[in-house]
Amino acid sequence: MKSDHIKFLVFALLVLLAPLPLAGGYLTNVLIFVGINGMLALGLNLLLGYAGQISLGQAAFFGLGAYGSGVLTTLYAMNPWLAMLLVAVCVSIFAFAIGFPVLRLKGHYLAMATLGVGIIVHIAFNETIELTGGPSGLSGIPNLTIGGFSFDSDLKNYYLVWGFALVAILLCLNLVNSRVGRGLRAIHDSEVAARVMGVNARLMKVQVFTLSAFISAIAGSLYCHVMTFISPSSFGFHFSVELLTMVVIGGLGSVYGSFLGAILLTLLPEMLRTFEDYDIIVYGLLLVSMTIYMPGGLVGLPALFRRLLPARGSQHA
C-alpha cells in the first residue's frame, strides 16, 4: 500500500511540474486534453480492465456531459458548477437505468448494445437542433469561474482539469484496492465463480458502469468549458474506439496505464500532423497487434521483459 502512495505522489508531482518548462505554450493545451482523455480512459478501464465488461458507447456519456453543461450554461444561464454536478448526476442515473438490461448481455452482444446506445445518443445530438445546434455545434460556452477567478488560460485550465483527474485517480486507486475492486476482478475471471463467492455481480457491474459514466460526464463538462465550443463529431463511434485504443495500449486493468494510453494517443496525432485523418490506420494496427502480441499493454512491458529475458539467457547457457 505504501508504494502505491509514493507512486501517486510522484505522479502528482510530475503533473504539477509538467507545464513549467512549457511556459504556457501550445503543448500545455495538448496536455489539457491528455487529462480529459485520461479521465475518460480511466472510466472505461474500470469497466473493461477490471470488470471485463466492454463498452463501445463511452463517447455518449462524455457527450451527454459536455452537451448537458453546454446547454444549461448557455441557454439557461445556470451556474456552471451546479450544471456540472446536476448533469453528472443525471448521466449517472441514465447509466444506472440502462445498465441493468445492457449489462445482462455478455461479450459481443454487450459490445453491440453499448455501441447502439452510443449511436442513438450521437444521432440525438445531431437532430435536436433547437437545443444542441445540431451538426454545426454549440458555441459561446463560458469558462469556469471561482468567485472572480476565471479559468480562461491554458495554464489555469491545465491545473483545473488535472486537479479533477488526480481526484479521479485517487478515487479509482482506492476503489480497485478495496473489496469492490477484488469483486470486480473476480467477475472478470469468472462471473459464475464470483457469484458463488457472494459477489452481487449484476449490481456491481451496473455500479461500475455508472461510475464510469459519472467520470465521463464530468470529463465532458470540463471539456465543454475548456473548449467553449462543442459539436457532435467529437462524440461519435470513432471517439469510443479511440478511448478503447487508449485503454488497450496503456494497459487493461491499470489506473496509470489509462493515462499512459491517453498521453500516447493524444500526443501522437499532434506530433504526426501529416497523418491527419490517417491516424485510424495506426489505431487499427495498434489495436490488432497489441491485443495479439502485448495483451498487457505498455504497462505490462517490464513484466514481459522480465519473463522473456531469463528465458533467453538460459538458451544461451
Place this chain on the structure above:
Amino acid sequence: MEFLNQTTQYLISGLATGAIYALIGLSFAIIFNSTGIINFAQGEFVMLGGVLTIFSINVLHLPLLVAIAVAVAGTTVVGLVFERTAIRPLKNATPLALIIITIGASILIRGLVMLFWGKDTQALPAFSGNDPISLAGATLLPQHIWIFGVTLLVIAGNRFFFYHTISGKAMRACSFNRRAANLVGISVGRMVLFSFVISAALGSLAGVIIAPLTLTSYDVGIMLGLKGFCAAIMGGMGSGFATVLGGIILGILESLGAGLISSGYKDAIAFFILLLILFIRPQGLFKKGETERV
C-alpha cells in the same frame, strides 16, 4: 390515395434495403455459427464490395460483370488474409480480445481504403439503367429488381450449400459441436477459414448491389454492418430464413419510419430495434428455445 402510393413506395424501398440487410445478416451468421465470433469488420467487407467495383470500372476499365467478380474476389482475399493473420493466431482468445481485434481490423481496412481511394463518395452506375417501372402507383427501379433477384439467388444458393453439399454439411456440423465435428474427421480450422471466405463474398456482394442506390465511400461499412447485425439478431443468428425475414422487417420499418416519422432519426430506428431485441428477445424474434447467448 396519395398516402397509399407513398406507403407503397416506402415498402418497395424498404424491401430493397431489407434484402441488403438480410444478406449482410447472413454473412454475420455464417462466421458466428462456425466460430462464435461476431465480426465487427463485417461492414468493411460490404464497403469493399462497392468500392472495389467502382475502382475496377473507373480505373481498370473492366466491364460491369467482370468488375463485380473482381470486387467479390478481392474482398474474399481480404477475408482470407484477415482470418489467417488476426483470427487464427489466437486460438483461445477471449471474446473481449476478439472484439477488440475485429474492431481494430475494421478501422484498419477503413483507413487503408481512405488512403488509397480518398474520402469522396462515389456512385456506381445502375446495372441496367434508371428508367423507373410504375407499380401500383409507386415506382420500382431496375436496380431494385437486381437486388431482389440477387438476394433470392443467394438465399437459394446458401440453402443448397448448407444442406446438400459435403462442405456445407461439415460447416453446420462445426456450428453444432466443434469437438464432435473434429472427431468425425472434419477439419474445423478449414471450415473456419471457409466461413470467412463465404462471409466476405456474401458481404461484398451485398455492397455491390446496393452501391448504385446509396452511393458508396470508405465509411459506409459501419452503418450497413451494424444494421446487418441487427437483422441477424432478429433472426436469432441463424443462417437461414429467419435472418432474411429479420432483414426485411428492419428494412421496411426503417423506410416507413423515415418516411412517416422523421428521416433524421432513420438510423436511430434500427438501433432502437436492436436494443429492444437484445433486451427482450436475445434469442431472436422467431425462436422458441431459451438459448442464452453468452
